[in-house]
Amino acid sequence: MATAPEIVGNGNQITDKKKRYSAGVLKYRQMGYWDADYVPKETDTICLFRITPQEGVDPIEAAAAVAGESSTATWTVVWTDRLTACDSYRAKAFKVEPVPNIPGQYFAWVAYDLILFEEGSIANMTASLIGNVFSFKPLKAARLEDIRIPVAYVKTFKGPPTGLVVERERLDKFGRPLLGATTKPKLGLSGRNYGRVVYEGLKGGLDFMKDDENINSQPFMHWRDRFLYVMDAVNKASAATGEVKGSYLNITAATMEDMYERAEFARDLGSIIVMVDLVIGWTAIQSMANWCRKNDMLMHMHRAGHGTYTRQKNHGVSFRVIAKWLRLAGCDHLHTGTAVGKLEGDPLTVQGYYNVCRDSYTKQDLPRGLFFDQDWADLKKVMPVASGGIHAGQMHQLLDLFGDDVIMQFGGGTIGHPAGIQAGAVANRVALECMVKARNEGKDILNEGPAILQKAAQFCTPLKQALDTWGDITFNYTSTDTSDYAVTPTASN
Amino acid sequence: MMTNPTGRLTQGQFSFLPDLTDAEIALQIEYGLKQEYAWAVEYTDDPHPRNTYWEMFGMPMFDLNDAAGVMLELKSCRDTFPQHYIRMLAFDSTRGVETIAMSFIVNRPAVEPGFSLVRQETNGRTIRYTIRGHEADRAEGERYRK
Numbered sequence: 001m002a003t004a005p006e007i008v009g010n011g012n013q014i015t016d017k018k019k020r021y022s023a024g025v026l027k028y029r030q031m032g033y034w035d036a037d038y039v040p041k042e043t044d045t046i047c048l049f050r051i052t053p054q055e056g057v058d059p060i061e062a063a064a065a066v067a068g069e070s071s072t073a074t075w076t077v078v079w080t081d082r083l084t085a086c087d088s089y090r091a092k093a094f095k096v097e098p099v100p101n102i103p104g105q106y107f108a109w110v111a112y113d114l115i116l117f118e119e120g121s122i123a124n125m126t127a128s129l130i131g132n133v134f135s136f137k138p139l140k141a142a143r144l145e146d147i148r149i150p151v152a153y154v155k156t157f158k159g160p161p162t163g164l165v166v167e168r169e170r171l172d173k174f175g176r177p178l179l180g181a182t183t184k185p186k187l188g189l190s191g192r193n194y195g196r197v198v199y200e201g202l203k204g205g206l207d208f209m210k211d212d213e214n215i216n217s218q219p220f221m222h223w224r225d226r227f228l229y230v231m232d233a234v235n236k237a238s239a240a241t242g243e244v245k246g247s248y249l250n251i252t253a254a255t256m257e258d259m260y261e262r263a264e265f266a267r268d269l270g271s272i273i274v275m276v277d278l279v280i281g282w283t284a285i286q287s288m289a290n291w292c293r294k295n296d297m298l299m300h301m302h303r304a305g306h307g308t309y310t311r312q313k314n315h316g317v318s319f320r321v322i323a324k325w326l327r328l329a330g331c332d333h334l335h336t337g338t339a340v341g342k343l344e345g346d347p348l349t350v351q352g353y354y355n356v357c358r359d360s361y362t363k364q365d366l367p368r369g370l371f372f373d374q375d376w377a378d379l380k381k382v383m384p385v386a387s388g389g390i391h392a393g394q395m396h397q398l399l400d401l402f403g404d405d406v407i408m409q410f411g412g413g414t415i416g417h418p419a420g421i422q423a424g425a426v427a428n429r430v431a432l433e434c435m436v437k438a439r440n441e442g443k444d445i446l447n448e449g450p451a452i453l454q455k456a457a458q459f460c461t462p463l464k465q466a467l468d469t470w471g472d473i474t475f476n477y478t479s480t481d482t483s484d485y486a487v488t489p490t491a492s493n
Numbered sequence: 494m495m496t497n498p499t500g501r502l503t504q505g506q507f508s509f510l511p512d513l514t515d516a517e518i519a520l521q522i523e524y525g526l527k528q529e530y531a532w533a534v535e536y537t538d539d540p541h542p543r544n545t546y547w548e549m550f551g552m553p554m555f556d557l558n559d560a561a562g563v564m565l566e567l568k569s570c571r572d573t574f575p576q577h578y579i580r581m582l583a584f585d586s587t588r589g590v591e592t593i594a595m596s597f598i599v600n601r602p603a604v605e606p607g608f609s610l611v612r613q614e615t616n617g618r619t620i621r622y623t624i625r626g627h628e629a630d631r632a633e634g635e636r637y638r639k
Binding site: 168172173174175205232238241243244268269270360426433442456459 | 508510517541582583589590609622624625
């Protein structure tokens, strides 16, 4: 607990009803939104906010204001509160602590009664918790850092349409990470040329290919043409290898009706998987999850746009909260970061996101940014996806960081191979298989990884060429979003 | 191994590597036993990607904690079905998992003709695809003869 004198005690709650409900303005902590003695119920939702009050604003009052403005309060007393069992509906800020090493920033814990949320609706939960308070003037900045969702609410959601376990059973692929690649260039290929890239990648040894987030239906390639050519490529590659293959057909569109039309065509062509972008919104995500469940379809979620609000520590919503909401709303794959690739992600923080996707029971883990235990109540698991600037030369790091239940996607790292796309795919698949084999044999892959790859490169020329081309590439930048409780700074190289 | 002209089946964890030696297989089995998985041996002459159920060679070995014992079962299967695909499977019965945790091929027929793609045109430019194993035209027991 903090030592600053103002962050103690159950100050100032007005209990005399006449005083409490006379017209006028009271402080939020006087109206019942701060209660240091409150013990959260098993059925409460608990939010952890990281708040930066404006100068002169008391941190407890700021926390109480967050609780108020994300539940029942408004800026002045209203008599209509007395028509309700108003204490049930008020959120209660019950703990405030300064953030280590960041003066002026505080962690505030706020509890919300179960009655506040509509069953099975992430749109409602988000509208409730982040719909109002983040623009509040007395706060310079606010971030929803983490959330504990009660089992009572988790059980109202259907969750991922397929889940990690059943996905593996459908693919008949076990005991190793899955491999994918995004078709490059991002934009401009026609349907026929796009299908060529998909065929080469899958034939060479990848499990999946992927549309990019902004490939929907543009003048250079209509969606129907893409779907037809891609499914020809998928089936050809499947016959060539005897493996189940897939390509994530992006069904993101302007309206729900268009999305359903594209999803149905993908299903009719025999695709095992479709893809949506986060920008379709929570309501569309839940609708598509229901559709996928009814049509035996895997649903890949691309987290397009999240970086606009997840990346800065002081303001926004942490990606771990987004990942929790997405697991409830329902998706089977979710991009969660690479730690060692071209996009933002401190290794420990990224592992925290992986835990949220894959755990049956996520435990509090402060260095990984996990502030709460989260019981998932047997909700299906999400397969995390590592994608962005990774290559075969990092296989030992990726396997060590993330284990087997992950999809590793090497877009540039397959298509940019000097000997061609199939060679790129072969290199990635051989690098993966030899690393899994070595790890199972008890080798220390983190330290021996480069040597293990070089040894495999002796029988695999494509791998040798890949290591020669990209062996030295790293993305060495300071992370913007690291844990406040990391023991030592972690390098993402 | 870029164009796979021989039609080598690439199912399982290690099909892109040189075939595992018995010593290497034993190491994988030991790893699985350490994770408390149960090993099983399965064989088939129908390796179509949608054929989930290969024939079981005996029951899953739930109470066998010894790699050498598991290897004996594998040897017995190879002796009985030398021209079949054989795979080792490890089951994980942990709550929330309850599925296969490892799966790799340990025996192949001498010649693998692979699959062809049958295209059936339907409406518009839509095609219905069928993946057809070359050996599947023969009766069970007659396939993959040397």
